[in-house]
Amino acid sequence: MKTDTLTRPxxxxxxxxxxxxxxxxxxTLRLDADRARRLQAIAEAENRSLTNYVExxxxxxxxxxxxxxxxxxMYVAPGTSPSIRPEDVxxxxxxxxxxxxxxxxxxxxxxxxPDNA
Amino acid sequence: MVPxxxxxxxxxxxxxxxxxxxxxxxxxxxxTATEAMVAYTTSQPWPAAVPLPAGARVxxxxxxxxxxxxxxxxxxxxxxxxLPLTLTWFPDLNRGANGVIAVAPAPLQAELAKxxxxxxxxxxxxxxxxxx
Numbered sequence: 001m002k003t004d005t006l007t008r009p010x011x012x013x014x015x016x017x018x019x020x021x022x023x024x025x026x027x028t029l030r031l032d033a034d035r036a037r038r039l040q041a042i043a044e045a046e047n048r049s050l051t052n053y054v055e056x057x058x059x060x061x062x063x064x065x066x067x068x069x070x071x072x073x074m075y076v077a078p079g080t081s082p083s084i085r086p087e088d089v090x091x092x093x094x095x096x097x098x099x100x101x102x103x104x105x106x107x108x109x110x111x112x113x114p115d116n117a
Numbered sequence: 118m119v120p121x122x123x124x125x126x127x128x129x130x131x132x133x134x135x136x137x138x139x140x141x142x143x144x145x146x147x148x149t150a151t152e153a154m155v156a157y158t159t160s161q162p163w164p165a166a167v168p169l170p171a172g173a174r175v176x177x178x179x180x181x182x183x184x185x186x187x188x189x190x191x192x193x194x195x196x197x198x199x200l201p202l203t204l205t206w207f208p209d210l211n212r213g214a215n216g217v218i219a220v221a222p223a224p225l226q227a228e229l230a231k232x233x234x235x236x237x238x239x240x241x242x243x244x245x246x247x248x249x
Contacts, residue, residue, distance in 0.1 A: 072237065092121045110197065
């Protein structure tokens with residue numbers, strides 16, 4: 001087991017309030033020794049600290065999660081239904097059976113997306 | 118209110134996502150008796166240096182004119198609002214045309230539904246891969 005302090009409080013001497021970053025919070029990460037060595041080796045190969053490497057990896061993970069959530073931005077007005085039945089979808093004029101079925105499926109899919117705006 | 122309509126709607130904003138926002142023309146992707154799934158449109162030019170979002174469908178001036186709109190516009194199938202069919206959100210609901218500017222022809226409706234379906238599938242795959 002290996003313990004590594006990822007982040008430490010940062011001071012901002014000489015900076016104005018407008019340029020200050022939000023304060024960082026120190027956390028402690030426990031890793032298997034082998035994994036820690038591997039990560040350390042990768043970080044050194046990329047000429048960065050282990051802390052910076054792990055932080056970057058975590059930020060990348062957060063960005064991917066955000067992308068997954070934001071592929072579609074959904075605004076949900078108060079009082080709308082949490083789900084929809086396919087038969088509630090109004091059919092468009094001239095819509096084929098196939099197109100209508102596809103749009104019913106789309107409606108069910110879209111209604112399942114939470115408010116993420 | 119019919120599916121496939123371009124309609125005047127007070128589309129919510131990022132700043133106040135749960136309140137009626139600015140008057141826009143929205144596209145009625147799905148409609149029920151009481152609610153609608155509306156896609157955002159804007160006629161503001163997209164910045165040339167910024168890649169178009171995956172859910173954007175560009176309507177040229179010619180296409181816009183066929184839909185009773187005087188300027189080229191961008192339909193954002195990746196920016197959706199689930200709204201009740203009320204005057205709060207659709208201010209022209211009680212007027213003659215219910216605020217409907219035009220109704221997309223069936224082939225265009227099918228194209229846009231397919232576009233949205235592919236976008237929703239991509240979202241689902243990413244969520245499955247990365248977690249909700």
